[in-house]
Amino acid sequence: xxxxxxxxxxSPGAFDTISPEEMQKIVARxxxxxxxxxxKGHMLGGNKLRDGEGRVMRAADGxxxxxxxxFAENKEVIAGYFxxxxxxxxxxxxxxxxxxxxxxxxxxxxxxxxxx
Amino acid sequence: xxxxxxEPAAEAGLLVDxxxxxxxxxxxxxxxxxxxxxxxxxxxxxxxxAFLRALQTWPFHGIPPNPAAWLTxxxxxxxxxxxxxxxxxGSGEPSSPPAQPPTLGDDTLELIFLCCHPALPIDxxxxxxxxxxxxxxxxxxxxxxxxxEVTIAQRIVRAKKLISESNLSFDVPFDAHLAPRLHSVCRVxxxxxxxxxxxxxxxxxxxxxxCHEAIRLVALLTLNPATGRPAVxxxxxLFCLQSARLPARVDDAGDLLTLASQDRALWDSRLTAAxxxxxAHAAAGNELTPWxxxxxxxxLHSLAPTFDSTDWPRIADAYEAxxxxxxxxxxTLAHAVALSYAATPEAALALLAPLADEPALARYHLxxxxxxxxxxxxxxxxxxxxxxxxxxxxAPTTPERxxxxxxxxxxx
Numbered sequence: 001x002x003x004x005x006x007x008x009x010x011s012p013g014a015f016d017t018i019s020p021e022e023m024q025k026i027v028a029r030x031x032x033x034x035x036x037x038x039x040k041g042h043m044l045g046g047n048k049l050r051d052g053e054g055r056v057m058r059a060a061d062g063x064x065x066x067x068x069x070x071f072a073e074n075k076e077v078i079a080g081y082f083x084x085x086x087x088x089x090x091x092x093x094x095x096x097x098x099x100x101x102x103x104x105x106x107x108x109x110x111x112x113x114x115x116x
Numbered sequence: 117x118x119x120x121x122x123e124p125a126a127e128a129g130l131l132v133d134x135x136x137x138x139x140x141x142x143x144x145x146x147x148x149x150x151x152x153x154x155x156x157x158x159x160x161x162x163x164x165x166a167f168l169r170a171l172q173t174w175p176f177h178g179i180p181p182n183p184a185a186w187l188t189x190x191x192x193x194x195x196x197x198x199x200x201x202x203x204x205x206g207s208g209e210p211s212s213p214p215a216q217p218p219t220l221g222d223d224t225l226e227l228i229f230l231c232c233h234p235a236l237p238i239d240x241x242x243x244x245x246x247x248x249x250x251x252x253x254x255x256x257x258x259x260x261x262x263x264x265e266v267t268i269a270q271r272i273v274r275a276k277k278l279i280s281e282s283n284l285s286f287d288v289p290f291d292a293h294l295a296p297r298l299h300s301v302c303r304v305x306x307x308x309x310x311x312x313x314x315x316x317x318x319x320x321x322x323x324x325x326x327c328h329e330a331i332r333l334v335a336l337l338t339l340n341p342a343t344g345r346p347a348v349x350x351x352x353x354l355f356c357l358q359s360a361r362l363p364a365r366v367d368d369a370g371d372l373l374t375l376a377s378q379d380r381a382l383w384d385s386r387l388t389a390a391x392x393x394x395x396a397h398a399a400a401g402n403e404l405t406p407w408x409x410x411x412x413x414x415x416l417h418s419l420a421p422t423f424d425s426t427d428w429p430r431i432a433d434a435y436e437a438x439x440x441x442x443x444x445x446x447x448t449l450a451h452a453v454a455l456s457y458a459a460t461p462e463a464a465l466a467l468l469a470p471l472a473d474e475p476a477l478a479r480y481h482l483x484x485x486x487x488x489x490x491x492x493x494x495x496x497x498x499x500x501x502x503x504x505x506x507x508x509x510x511a512p513t514t515p516e517r518x519x520x521x522x523x524x525x526x527x528x
Contacts (some may be wrong), residue, residue: 003117015168015171015172016164016168017253017255018253019137019251019252019253019255019256020136020137020139020140020167020251021134021136021137021251021252021256022253023136023167023168023170023171024131024134024135024136024137026171027131027170027171027174027175027179028131030174030175031131031174031175031178031179034175034178038119038120041119042119043119043120044117044118044119044120045120046175046176046177047176047177048172048173048175048176048177051172079172080172080175080176082176083117085117085119
């Protein structure tokens with residue numbers, strides 16, 4: 001089995017105005033998806049990344065600059081990630097396709113390079 | 117790396133229906149008690165933040181063992197942060213209110229009383245109660261009432277501003293002042309229920325949700341010793357008995373069914389039973405409110421196994437009493453319908469004669485619709501058709517127009 005990371009991108013504030021009922025329905029969909037992926041033996045883990053903070057580091061002329069980010073602009077940021085195992089990119093795509101996040105943002109799939 | 121085999125919480129499917137929405141009021145009430153009612157807006161932000169954190173973290177980490185406690189804890193922490201920040205910045209706002217003993221002993225009830233404070237315009241009371249107590253979003257409220265979202269938002273903002281400026285207390289007076297406050301709460305719940313129940317327009321599922329929410333809130337009132345008075349039980353009885361009929365009101369095609377053509381087997385027996393339970397408690401004491409009479413009328417419909425076996429004389433009597441207590445052309449209309457079955461269509465027409473020039477009924481489609489029915493039953497098809505055409509021109513929604521069209525066709 002190969003290992004993949006699903007990076008979930010979303011626009012900050014995307015959920016700010018929805019009602020508690022709608023929030024609960026969305027949570028329930030994610031939990032159901034996660035449970036389903038876990039039940040099939042594909043789920044290795046996942047984490048939420050903290051919103052509204054972060055650091056972006058850049059080096060220029062031998063000097064490292066550290067700025068707050070990447071939330072400065074209203075662009076999509078990584079909200080969290082799932083770590084899964086699958087036979088192939090095709091299977092990883094099939095797993096991610098059913099993720100409710102597809103209704104709210106972008107999912108980027110990357111295979112983990114494993115050196116033995 | 118081992119795959120995650122199972123998720124205890126997720127496996128049990130443990131997200132109780134409406135958990136988030138129903139937790140909104142108790143958490144918000146607790147925060148308003150901490151922050152003071154002038155900071156209702158801030159308290160709401162803290163609750164919303166807690167829900168947002170749940171939305172964003174639970175998908176990755178799973179549902180915590182006690183979701184309601186988790187939400188409360190996160191919201192309270194957030195409120196404490198705000199308090200601490202205010203103290204550090206020396207702004208003094210929000211200030212921690214002086215500790216006072218709770219009067220009703222229930223933050224949710226205190227929150228309802230604050231939202232239904234008679235110092236607020238009635239429109240704002242209703243909008244704020246739906247937003248803060250029922251946990252509906254402004255867009256959901258707007259959809260239920262077919263009003264622009266901005267209108268609802270303005271009503272809520274105005275209400276919060278008034279609460280803050282007038283320094284309305286979160287604590288409910290636990291004395292002679294309780295009665296008028298309780299009446300104000302009941303009036304808002306009655307409006308909430310009626311908006312949900314009257315099939316005039318809007319999103320049907322959301323409107324039924326308004327009914328269920330009104331029932332949930334009035335049930336909370338009946339359970340508290342201070343607020344569980346006979347009139348409140350009468351209101352609860354009315355809500356339960358009326359909404360028991362909701363499942364039978366539309367057919368599979370979405371067309372409206374009149375009381376006469378509803379399949380009574382579809383009436384919700386659980387709600388009917390709850391209605392009769394409240395009706396029994398409503399009879400304690402000797403206070404007679406319009407809600408008592410309306411509940412009695414609803415109960416007489418519930419008791420009839422078929423439309424033909426309805427106890428129309430008692431219903432007509434109840435409407436007559438209601439007319440005396442709270443005269444209105446709409447009550448007279450309903451009285452006339454009951455009288456047409458208890459006595460004759462002619463008697464009903466005689467009762468309605470003085471209403472011919474009533475301005476309140478000039479644009480009310482049920483008035484000509486009822487006249488049409490009375491004319492048809494005495495064999496005057498021509499007059500019936502004229503009234504149905506009038507009703508058709510006034511009916512606000514497609515299901516209501518369809519019903520009239522069907523009746524018009526049956527008169528050919």
